[in-house]
Amino acid sequence: MKQDKTPLILGILAAVLLMVYFLPLQIYVKHILILTLLYAFLGTGWNLMCGYAGRLSLGHAAFVAVGAYTSLLLFKNFHLTPWIGMLVGGVFAVLVMLLIAYPSFRFGVKGPYFTLGSIALAEIIHNLLIYFRDHTGGSLGMSLPYEPTSLAMFQFDGKEPYYLVILAFWLIAVFITWKMERTRYYLEAIREDDDAAAALGISVNRNLIIAACISAFLVAIGGTFYIQYYRYIDPYSIAGFTLSLNMALVVVIGGSGTILGPTIGAFLLIPLTEVLRMTLGASLPGLHLFLYGILLILCIIFLPKGIASLPGKIRAKKAKKEAQTNQGAEGVL
Amino acid sequence: MDLVLQIIVSGILLGGIYALISIGLNIIFGVIKIVNLAHGDFLMMAMYACFFLFTLKGVDPFVAIFLIFPGFVLLGVFIFRVIIKPLLGSAETEVNTIIATAGLGFVLQNLALMLWKSDIRAMETSLTGQSYEFAGIMLSSGRTWAFIVCIVVAIVLYYVLMYTKIGNHIRAVSQDSDAATLMGINVDKIYTLTFAIGIGVVGVAGAILAPTYNVYPTIGLYFNTMAFIIVVLGGLGSFTGALIGGLIIGLVESFAGVMASAELAQVFSLLIFLIILFVRPEGIMGKGARV
Numbered sequence: 001m002k003q004d005k006t007p008l009i010l011g012i013l014a015a016v017l018l019m020v021y022f023l024p025l026q027i028y029v030k031h032i033l034i035l036t037l038l039y040a041f042l043g044t045g046w047n048l049m050c051g052y053a054g055r056l057s058l059g060h061a062a063f064v065a066v067g068a069y070t071s072l073l074l075f076k077n078f079h080l081t082p083w084i085g086m087l088v089g090g091v092f093a094v095l096v097m098l099l100i101a102y103p104s105f106r107f108g109v110k111g112p113y114f115t116l117g118s119i120a121l122a123e124i125i126h127n128l129l130i131y132f133r134d135h136t137g138g139s140l141g142m143s144l145p146y147e148p149t150s151l152a153m154f155q156f157d158g159k160e161p162y163y164l165v166i167l168a169f170w171l172i173a174v175f176i177t178w179k180m181e182r183t184r185y186y187l188e189a190i191r192e193d194d195d196a197a198a199a200l201g202i203s204v205n206r207n208l209i210i211a212a213c214i215s216a217f218l219v220a221i222g223g224t225f226y227i228q229y230y231r232y233i234d235p236y237s238i239a240g241f242t243l244s245l246n247m248a249l250v251v252v253i254g255g256s257g258t259i260l261g262p263t264i265g266a267f268l269l270i271p272l273t274e275v276l277r278m279t280l281g282a283s284l285p286g287l288h289l290f291l292y293g294i295l296l297i298l299c300i301i302f303l304p305k306g307i308a309s310l311p312g313k314i315r316a317k318k319a320k321k322e323a324q325t326n327q328g329a330e331g332v333l
Numbered sequence: 334m335d336l337v338l339q340i341i342v343s344g345i346l347l348g349g350i351y352a353l354i355s356i357g358l359n360i361i362f363g364v365i366k367i368v369n370l371a372h373g374d375f376l377m378m379a380m381y382a383c384f385f386l387f388t389l390k391g392v393d394p395f396v397a398i399f400l401i402f403p404g405f406v407l408l409g410v411f412i413f414r415v416i417i418k419p420l421l422g423s424a425e426t427e428v429n430t431i432i433a434t435a436g437l438g439f440v441l442q443n444l445a446l447m448l449w450k451s452d453i454r455a456m457e458t459s460l461t462g463q464s465y466e467f468a469g470i471m472l473s474s475g476r477t478w479a480f481i482v483c484i485v486v487a488i489v490l491y492y493v494l495m496y497t498k499i500g501n502h503i504r505a506v507s508q509d510s511d512a513a514t515l516m517g518i519n520v521d522k523i524y525t526l527t528f529a530i531g532i533g534v535v536g537v538a539g540a541i542l543a544p545t546y547n548v549y550p551t552i553g554l555y556f557n558t559m560a561f562i563i564v565v566l567g568g569l570g571s572f573t574g575a576l577i578g579g580l581i582i583g584l585v586e587s588f589a590g591v592m593a594s595a596e597l598a599q600v601f602s603l604l605i606f607l608i609i610l611f612v613r614p615e616g617i618m619g620k621g622a623r624v
Binding site (some may be wrong): 056058081101103104107109112113115116119121123124127128130131241249256283285286287289290293295296301305 | 604
């Protein structure tokens with residue numbers, strides 16, 4: 001059996017990213033790096049449910065919003081530190097997830113039906129956030145009350161501490177995915193063939209619901225990070241369809257159902273969009289997203305299994321070529 | 334009493350508009366089994382087409398329908414050949430077509446943004462702001478005509494699907510594409526045709542909506558979710574289902590909009606959708622099993 005190289009790759013990757021922290025980079029580059037890691041983190045959380053359970057959620061922004069608004073409201077009204085608010089938000093997100101995941105898995109809601117259900121869930125949260133405008137600020141959104149740099153209050157004046165925090169979050173999320181895949185949750189088996197897994201006595205629904213709940217919890221924590229970093233949220237940007245879609249895109253382009261696929265996708269897509277926005281956004285609004293859309297379509301057409309599948313594809317091609325040359329050599333002999 | 338009647342009538346008219354938007358989506362969804370996330374953006378493009386035909390060339394929206402429909406059918410053929418077809422028939426088809434059409438949505442929205450800026454455009458036709466009075470009930474003329482067009486489109490499509498050879502083939506492919514292939518039906522051709530008709534019908538919907546709704550690059554997002562909900566609510570691939578789904582959502586929004594607020598109206602229709610999804614995933618009129 002092939003030895004699992006994941007911990008080694010993960011260790012190297014984390015060490016490299018940690019070293020980046022000490023580089024004297026421009027503030028804009030730092031911002032892109034933080035954003036990339038945030039999306040890598042959100043994508044890893046999304047992947048845990050959607051990549052493995054084979055259910056495409058386009059409503060995960062709902063959980064980001066629950067996390068962000070919970071920790072923000074607790075901080076604003078009770079001055080509770082976002083570190084704890086973040087966990088409370090995570091628990092709320094799990095409860096919301098149970099509301100949809102339990103009936104979905106129980107009644108076997110799959111495919112486009114599940115996707116549409118998830119969109120509906122996010123739209124419900126989106127509309128409720130606008131409706132309760134007395135508490136949430138409605139469409140105008142809410143900002144985070146300023147506090148000077150304080151680790152206890154999860155607020156920093158520079159960008160660097162945020163980088164370390166999101167790096168740690170990302171590492172934890174990837175580690176959880178790796179553990180879940182390999183240990184008693186049998187996500188790998190379920191992904192390959194859920195009927196066969198069930199026949200082997202694996203409790204498919206229970207494991208999928210657990211994966212879905214962890215997914216919601218992680219994504220909600222990403223929501224708290226979002227508000228602490230941006231210091232402002234509004235329902236459209238945090239519960240809207242665009243965020244849900246971006247989370248899914250990062251994973252599908254990178255390679256869904258793989259441990260590092262979401263991270264690969266985030267490191268490709270997020271810097272690309274930011275650079276396109278920076279260079280083209282001012283001259284002609286819309287051009288950068290127009291190109292982004294075309295790139296997405298091309299990626300999907302030519303790499304339908306994501307970028308993570310590329311090494312395997314190349315290897316298969318090589319093997320095929322070798323087999324052919326071997327055959328040729330045999331023929332000569 | 335008058336108020337209730339007024340709400341019901343407005344709800345039915347709104348439902349007609351929703352149904353018209355959903356029909357094209359439903360055909361594509363039902364036959365090719367793919368989710369076209371760019372559906373609302375095609376609607377937006379059609380609204381722009383109607384807007385410019387009217388403001389620049391003075392073409393009446395009712396005439397514009399006959400120009401926009403063939404144009405959008407051709408657009409549908411092109412999009413299907415270039416984007417959708419390469420993705421069909423693999424294990425990832427379901428996810429990848431969703432993502433690819435989402436990318437297409439980005440392309441269309443931002444194309445509109447580049448070409449026509451984010452300005453909100455409204456056109457003044459003979460229908461704008463007019464209403465008919467019938468037995469004490471006010472009917473918005475724009476919505477009334479949209480409703481009538483919806484009925485006409487529904488009847489024509491129903492006829493084509495049920496009583497023509499090509500409709501027969503489309504229904505065969507929708508039921509079992511493998512069996513249809515064995516019966517000598519060119520599935521590829523039927524898929525192309527279905528996609529083209531779906532896009533053509535949403536073109537008609539856009540043309541008839543342009544006089545009543547303002548046009549801007551992201552208007553499609555507003556209608557997109559609603560269209561999907563109606564399709565699932567009524568029943569995937571079920572034609573009458575789309576009409577019934579449209580009417581239900583139209584009535585719910587109309588009532589909740591008056592009794593509560595616009596946001597709660599949306600929440601109500603979304604909740605009804607989620608409940609139907611869990612209790613009866615094949616939809617109100619659907620016959621098929623769960624996918």
